[in-house]
Amino acid sequence: MRFRNITPKKASVLENILSKYKMRQLILIGTDIASIILAFMTSNWIIYSQYKLQHIDISAILIYIAISIVTLYLGRCYSSLWRYAGEEELIAIVVACTLSIIITSLIHLLIGIKFSITFYMLNLILTTLLIGGTRLVYRTGRRFLIRSGLKEKSSKVLIVGAGSAGDMVIQELKNNPKLLKKPVGIIDDDINKKGRRIHNIPILGMVKDVDILVDKCDIDEIIIAIANISKKDKKNIIKICKETKCKLRIIPGVYEIIDGKVDIKKIRDFQIEDLLGREAIKVNLNEVSEYLKNNVVLVTGGGGSIGSELCRQIAAFNPKQLIILDNYENNAYSIQQELIRKYGNELNLRTIIASIREEKRMNKIFNKYKPDVVFHAAAHKHVPLMEKNPSEAIKNNIFGTKNIATLADKYKVKRFVLISTDKAVNPTSIMGATKRVAEMIIQALNEKSETEFVAVRFGNVLGSNGSLIPLIKKQIEEGGPVTITHPEIIRYFMTIPEAVQLVIQAGSMAKEGEIFVLDMGDPIKIVDLADNLIRLSGFEPNVDIDIKFTGLRPGEKLYEELLMSEEGLTDTGHKKIFIGKPVDFNIERYKKHLEVLRAIVDKEEVELIDSIMRELVTTYIRPEEANDKANA
Template sequence: MKSNIRKIGIFSVDIILINLSIIIAYYLRFGLRMPLDYLKVYFQMAVFVTFIKLLVFYYMGLYRPIWKYAGIDEIINIFFMVCIANGMIIIGIYFLSLNVPRSIYVIATLIDLFFIGGTRFIKQIYNRLTFQENIFVKRKRKRVMIVGAGEAGGLLIQSFKNHPSSNRVPICLVDDDSHKLGRKINGVPVLGNRDMISFLAYGKKIDEIIIAIPSINKKDLAEIIHECKKTQCAIKVVPSINEIKEFTGNIQDVLLQKMRQVNIEDLLGREPVDLNIEEVSSYIENKVILVTGAGGSIGSELCRNIGRFNPSKVVMLDISEENLYNLENEWKIHYPHIPYETVIASIREEDRLREVFATYHPDIVFHAAAHKHVPLMEKNPGEAIKNNVLGTWNLVKVAHLFNVKRFILISTDKAVNPTNVMGATKRLCEMIIQGINEVSSTEFAAVRFGNVLGSSGSVIPLFKKQIEQGGPVTVTHPDIIRYFMLIPEAAQLVIQAGAMAKGGEIFVLDMGEPVKIDKLARDLIRLSGFKPDEDIKIEYTGLRPGEKLYEELLMAEEGLNNTKYQKIYIAKPMKITMEEIEEKIEILKEVLDKEDKEIIKALQTVVPTYHTSNDLF
């Protein structure tokens, strides 16, 4: 109803303006001495002239644009439609030999341009007049620097000018293209490149820096953010190209409304994974896939990515009903066409696993279920062995029994020269994989990587909670470093490695550069709008049981071979027999009901590279 009333109102205004332009044209031509004959002809032609002009305007799309986003294209279109409409009327006058000076409609063309164009752009004109501070409207606006003098930067400037309510005024742009230096984009000057960000921010009293390069790669984004962090400005990022494609609506609105705060993932500079779709599809499509630990951070992301490749069914196994319930609800929304089963089960129970495999007959297994928290496992070594080692032992035996095609273990960098119970148990799991692969038709392999940013139990959720509470943020040691990757990146690389598996490999993922946890904490405090050591204190609590200052990604005796994928390597497999594996399992089973000291001692026996730092020794 409102839309129809608005359209009628617009038509009515245009009818008035069309006729008013002719009256003004007569006045400009004759003044107040207009001959009555001309006036009589005008009244006879008024309906016809009005109809012709409205018809041309409608046919050429005058009533379709959203005018608050209009630009040069719409101005050109108005020019052509006004000229065509008045030209048609002049031609009609000529052929009908009407007593009307043709100059009237030449003048009317100019007046139509002013009236028809002016009414469409009046809101934009008003916004521009009131845009700058201290002209007509007195109010404080954020002084903005835009990084990126491209199309997105130009659209963002237009958006600020069309939406005064954003309370932003663009002061300058920076861009690494030297050809743009000194030029203007929509009236805003390009004053330098990224190296001048901090200098310009200080000199121009900038309040906010917006990175407006949707196509930017992660490495360059991280470098620009690093420069921006040298200032005291708030930092925002426009959506990426892939994110923009997901949104509907005008691009100016998308850029303005979907701007986001810089997050900690941006600082890592990790590039998205480019999966070999054909290779991955060939081993997942129309297959039954079982994921253990499916409700966890890695397990759930594995399920999301597996769903992209049209498996015949995904079996999601976890001991946590809440995690599975959440994943099930998400699956129904994103993959309603792909069958799934949510299975509550523990990998500690071999009989239950046999039931699951007998029911669903999985072709591929991704084994992500594990106890991963280092300090907790130091205090509960028996539980770590029951879940991580014996649970994996149960699973590989059942996978072998049911002729699973491929089995992928999710391992960790903490398995390399382990100094903690968790790492030692995962190292033994890698041994199990390599041992059973020698006697099984199933292709067993492991994928080893470091910490996953934002996963449950990682430092990021802890730091965020501590910041919300006003601090302090606790860091174990000022020099402690860790390797990090993003959850989607880790899951996708695991799936890609799975496509390459022939059996017996330990795939090592490229974790990039190590990150100092102290720097990570400080960055997160800044991104939350606070100053480290001033607004939020940082406390150093000392290394926790089982922790070391740095993690390694492969053992000293392992070589590292390249694969056709830059981010995936293969560690040289160790020689171990099933008899040795079974002997190690029996040693651990015998001590499970004994004291923690005996359990850890037995774990050292079966994992020779394990050197404990546990207080029990």
């Protein structure tokens, strides 16, 4: 990389950085030369000491040293950092040592120096072990010292962004030496800034130069300090930076630092939503939320991930009353206290602990509060757990939904919004099948009810309780391994705020039992997601943190769908939201199946559940059928 228009003072700083890098290279080369000589002498002693000690021509060793160092250099064995020595570095060392021993043996033969093939083979093994071993010993020792507290060293930080946000980050790091984070350089894609300084920290290059600068400056951590950046640009920067194996962090958005200060506690670790590769779904909630204002709104499952976010967003639109209903008191209490702190007496809030399964209790609640709008988010959602507890999934997801939807019809609720899932499409699990029945329930009621029923179907929600991302992050924190069920498994993802905005938008459009679907972009391969999270945490996948494949779980398929083949797709006023036309089904047959199913679960005749559910949900297939289709 070339630096233009740099003053002598600036050049001296860069020369100092480069000289430290060259010194580390020289030390490494010296260590390798010692390893080569030791391997050569040891091989000679082992092979020839039993017979006649082979006379060693000094030129034989010098040739071997010269060729070995050249091949190691060409193999980029001196451009990697010792502390990151891993599988790729080991392969490079093996290749370089193998090439050097082949070339050396040929040159020895040409100039009349004779050693046996056994000597060269042993020498190759010893050289590889010694050269690779020195790097491994350094890496292991360094980690031991750091973890044991014997070595407390400041992290060297590279700042991405030479604007006002970068300026604030540098100030914050310099003003807080106890953070043990030392800014050593800045990169920015504005070519006019290259060679300048911010708070005496040099702007060393552009984003494309990050890999070179990380090596040269011995960088431990990269902070992306660009407050106002598009998702696409952020993804491109992350993609380049994550290959450096440094820990990556990011500052808050522009609106979070509008007061002109960056709180270092708010400089967060990267999250997987930073890599979604699309802009967040935007909904003008002021236009679609009229049906919430001055109305009584009930949210079932109001303490859960989706339910609590619904409560947060609904509270902002001045409902006449907001009712949080949940069976789990801790979650309900948490969102209740959050809303009280934020709104105080301005929000008419009621929190109710009750189960949607209890028909009489639900009837009293509907009779007392007369809700105008119901968001039904209460459900059992964990696929493997429900496979082991199918009767619980049915009681909650089917008959709990039936209780709430029937009461919505009875008390003439204006709008009823069911939170559904992509797992209801051609379901392969009891959870997905029960959610498909929940969709059928609101479709059947919509035929005769004054209430506008609607279902909202979307994929996996990032960061929801018990979901994949928190699990992977926890496994990384614990040192691994990160467990993935299958190397080819893919999923759609969205953020919790996106999901809730879609739900509120769908509520405004509700009519005719429709199913709303979000264009969620391209699906993400779970193994790639895990790889990214490991790298963004500053580790090397399958070197520092292993990725382990455990096999598909009961009821799990390789991919999820958002629509059934029978459903049509209709545009809405929002370019990312579509309507799936409800699939017709025999209402009378559906009612009879529900009666049979009720009797089965009441008697806990679990062995009969599978057959009746497959008759009720004709698209319910076994996981292996779906996976065979995916692989076809």
